[in-house]
Amino acid sequence: MEKIVILTGAGISAESGLGTFRDEGGLWAQHRIEDVATPEGFARDPALVHRFYNARRVQAAEAQPNAAHDALARLQRDWPSEVVIITQNVDNLHEAGGAQGVIHMHGTLAGALCAACGHRWTAPPEMAVGEPCPACAAPTARPDVVWFGEMPYHMDAIYDHLAGASIFAAIGTSGQVYPAAAFVHEAMMSGARTVELNLEPSTGASSFDEVILGPATEAVPRWVDQILSSQ
Numbered sequence: 218m219e220k221i222v223i224l225t226g227a228g229i230s231a232e233s234g235l236g237t238f239r240d241e242g243g244l245w246a247q248h249r250i251e252d253v254a255t256p257e258g259f260a261r262d263p264a265l266v267h268r269f270y271n272a273r274r275v276q277a278a279e280a281q282p283n284a285a286h287d288a289l290a291r292l293q294r295d296w297p298s299e300v301v302i303i304t305q306n307v308d309n310l311h312e313a314g315g316a317q318g319v320i321h322m323h324g325t326l327a328g329a330l331c332a333a334c335g336h337r338w339t340a341p342p343e344m345a346v347g348e349p350c351p352a353c354a355a356p357t358a359r360p361d362v363v364w365f366g367e368m369p370y371h372m373d374a375i376y377d378h379l380a381g382a383s384i385f386a387a388i389g390t391s392g393q394v395y396p397a398a399a400f401v402h403e404a405m406m407s408g409a410r411t412v413e414l415n416l417e418p419s420t421g422a423s424s425f426d427e428v429i430l431g432p433a434t435e436a437v438p439r440w441v442d443q444i445l446s447s448q
Contacts, residue, residue: 218297223385229306233282277309289316303400309326326362332355372396375400405424414436
């Protein structure tokens with residue numbers, strides 16, 4: 218049976234109230250990416266970075282999964298073969314919607330990471346500068362999120378999944394951030410049918426076999442219905 222591999226980006230969580238990089242007036246619009254989402258920014262002003270991610274953590278904790286998250290969980294549950302969800306998002310809305318085994322390639326707001334020894338633990342609601350690592354006591358705790366210039370997590374597993382995909386879908390992604398933007402090409406080389414679901418065409422939309430446009434809460438449930446009815 219056909220294995221489905223799905224990549225999700227900020228567009229799938231936007232209708233749950235979590236803004237994308239490009240939203241005017243949102244949390245991201247108030248800060249330069251270089252200041253809050255790079256190792257250099259953290260080294261320069263860790264207090265600013267902690268304030269930014271503390272605010273994002275509060276937002277994410279208050280958000281609820283939407284119909285798109287629910288539909289992907291239903292696809293996982295009802296499809297007779299494997300459905301792998303890879304997300305660029307650092308929220309837990311896929312899990313809250315019932316998805317299993319989600320691969321968080323950019324980490325998660327719910328996690329803390331020691332910049333000294335690499336130990337990971339559950340982040341408190343608010344993190345502060347100088348917070349000690351529970352393993353080595355170094356005062357170097359940071360959010361366990363992948364910043365620009367850092368290598369995303371779980372890449373070997375992701376490429377293995379892409380190599381085995383019969384269907385690859387990218388949902389709510391901009392097509393501008395690598396290596397995720399190249400996943401469609403990896404899947405195509407393995408013979409997968411490819412589809413993009415987005416509010417508007419991404420930068421890489423021309424690489425997909427099919428492009429479905431519309432809000433995620435409408436387009437994704439419709440696509441899942443179509444996939445399930447094709448069994």
